[in-house]
Amino acid sequence: MKGNSTGTRHHDAAAGPGMQHRRSARTDRNAIVTFIATTALSISLVFGIGVGAWALWSANFTDSDVQVGIGAKVGFAVGRIEVATTESASATAPAQVLNIPTLTSEDAETLLASTPVNGERTLAIPIRVQLRADGNLGIQYSAELPSFDSGTVFGESTIRLFPLSSNDDSAAVNACTAAAAPATQPPTEDVVGIATGDTSLTIATDYWCLTVVYTEGGTYTNVGEASASSTASPNADPSPTVTVDPTEIAASDSWQAYVVDSGMYGWVHTVTVP
Amino acid sequence: MPAKFSPLTIAVSAVLVAALSGVGTTYALWNQAHSQTGGVITNGDLQLDNDAFSWQETTPAKSTNLASGTTAASVADFLGVNGDEVELRYRVTAVLTGDNLQAEVNVAWTPPAPTLPSGLSVAGYRVYDGELSQLVPLTALGTQSQPEPLESTGPGGTVSTQLVIAVVVRWSAAPTYTGDFTSTTVAESLTELPITVTLTQVR
Numbered sequence: 001m002k003g004n005s006t007g008t009r010h011h012d013a014a015a016g017p018g019m020q021h022r023r024s025a026r027t028d029r030n031a032i033v034t035f036i037a038t039t040a041l042s043i044s045l046v047f048g049i050g051v052g053a054w055a056l057w058s059a060n061f062t063d064s065d066v067q068v069g070i071g072a073k074v075g076f077a078v079g080r081i082e083v084a085t086t087e088s089a090s091a092t093a094p095a096q097v098l099n100i101p102t103l104t105s106e107d108a109e110t111l112l113a114s115t116p117v118n119g120e121r122t123l124a125i126p127i128r129v130q131l132r133a134d135g136n137l138g139i140q141y142s143a144e145l146p147s148f149d150s151g152t153v154f155g156e157s158t159i160r161l162f163p164l165s166s167n168d169d170s171a172a173v174n175a176c177t178a179a180a181a182p183a184t185q186p187p188t189e190d191v192v193g194i195a196t197g198d199t200s201l202t203i204a205t206d207y208w209c210l211t212v213v214y215t216e217g218g219t220y221t222n223v224g225e226a227s228a229s230s231t232a233s234p235n236a237d238p239s240p241t242v243t244v245d246p247t248e249i250a251a252s253d254s255w256q257a258y259v260v261d262s263g264m265y266g267w268v269h270t271v272t273v274p
Numbered sequence: 275m276p277a278k279f280s281p282l283t284i285a286v287s288a289v290l291v292a293a294l295s296g297v298g299t300t301y302a303l304w305n306q307a308h309s310q311t312g313g314v315i316t317n318g319d320l321q322l323d324n325d326a327f328s329w330q331e332t333t334p335a336k337s338t339n340l341a342s343g344t345t346a347a348s349v350a351d352f353l354g355v356n357g358d359e360v361e362l363r364y365r366v367t368a369v370l371t372g373d374n375l376q377a378e379v380n381v382a383w384t385p386p387a388p389t390l391p392s393g394l395s396v397a398g399y400r401v402y403d404g405e406l407s408q409l410v411p412l413t414a415l416g417t418q419s420q421p422e423p424l425e426s427t428g429p430g431g432t433v434s435t436q437l438v439i440a441v442v443v444r445w446s447a448a449p450t451y452t453g454d455f456t457s458t459t460v461a462e463s464l465t466e467l468p469i470t471v472t473l474t475q476v477r
Contacts, residue, residue, distance in 0.1 A: 056475040059322035062384050064468035065346040066327075066362055068443055070394050071463060072355040073452040090453040130455045135353035136333060137449060199331065199341040201353060203455050271449070273357055274335045 075132035076269040080125055081169050094271060102210055102265040108153045111214055112258060121214040122178035129206040131193040138196035138272040143188040146263035153260050157214040162186050164207040176209035196274045225252040318372025322473040326365040333358045350464050354445030361440040368473050370426040370433045376477040378418040381439060384468035391465060393447020404436035412442060439471050
């Protein structure tokens with residue numbers, strides 16, 4: 001009888017007493033199950049509990065296209081523009097002071113070997129400052145001017161460090177002349193290389209010119225004297241008006257020495273934020 | 275001959291009795307019939323449409339020259355540095371249809387959550403109205419928020435609201451030093467920010 005639990009009336013009528021008993025039991029059980037199911041559903045509907053499904057709606061969207069980056073950089077380098085190469089020093093950390101050999105003994109030799117014009121010897125050294133500040137960052141920098149001892153070549157010179165408006169190395173070399181030097185030393189502190197607030201990758205180059213105008217000085221005079229005597233017979237003095245000891249000779253001479261006090265210009269930068 | 279109940283029947287009946295007694299109601303059999311013409315059952319609706327994307331620099335220390343864009347690709351070109359902030363803005367339309375329907379907004383990572391590099395963080399999200407007036411202040415990702423207008427009331431009420439969901443990205447890394455003064459390469463590395471914006475019914 002398996003699979004016939006919902007048998008028809010025809011089947012029931014043909015059944016014996018045993019089957020009739022089982023039919024009555026099934027009928028009662030079916031009625032009770034139906035009653036329970038109906039009641040449970042009613043309860044769940046009325047009280048919102050039990051077997052009913054209760055869902056809260058939601059809607060959403062996703063986006064995975066956006067990428068953001070890190071790795072902003074800053075850079076600061078300064079050096080002399082030479083004919084063939086550029087000597088420079090680069091910063092690798094904040095608040096570094098970059099000392100570049102701006103005025104050396106070789107520069108003094110060059111200065112003193114130059115042809116004086118109106119009694120002045122001049123020297124002009126173009127300097128390049130390279131800057132990079134990504135994103136909102138900016139860079140300020142300062143040039144610390146050295147002091148030279150009086151009595152030295154550079155101590156007796158007029159030295160100016162001033163900015164150029166040149167756009168490239170070649171233009172800076174041409175523009176950097178002693179004649180372009182200002183009468184007074186312009187400020188070299190807190191120069192804004194790259195202003196804050198520009199969110200792009202910003203690379204800039206500033207040009208400066210260091211000029212030296214040397215007027216005589218910065219030397220000291222050496223005087224040397226030498227004498228000698230001889231036991232040999234004196235030569236006849238061709239000048240009868242001068243009486244000298246024919247057995248002694250004497251001579252003296254003098255020369256000048258240049259004292260060079262080399263100067264290191266310190267360059268220091270500051271990274272700025274908006 | 276009394277019916278014999280199976281153990282299953284007895285157990286179910288016991289549960290029913292317990293349930294009835296637990297809620298303190300009475301149970302009675304009565305029945306009444308009444309005929310009525312069929313009514314209309316109106317289904318509600320909850321909808322969230324992503325209308326447009328844009329991004330806007332919101333660096334606190336700046337009030338001018340703020341970077342912005344309208345494409346996802348352009349965000350990658352933003353060179354964030356210490357102190358910078360950008361909002362990734364999703365202009366959406368939220369539609370609520372139903373009686374007394376209320377919904378909340380949530381922004382969360384789309385699993386798996388990305389591992390953000392040091393110096394980059396997502397502070398949370400803000401919600402603005404269509405005119406960019408702030409409705410919800412900075413809220414952590416994964417936390418639902420309740421913008422005021424997300425509620426439909428009255429029979430068959432429908433509310434269609436334009437919102438701007440803004441994911442807040444912040445940078446805190448100090449810049450690195452370089453001797454490269456010619457490169458035009460922007461960021462060293464890019465990080466994906468996969469997010470899911472959800473409108474969830476809460477009533």
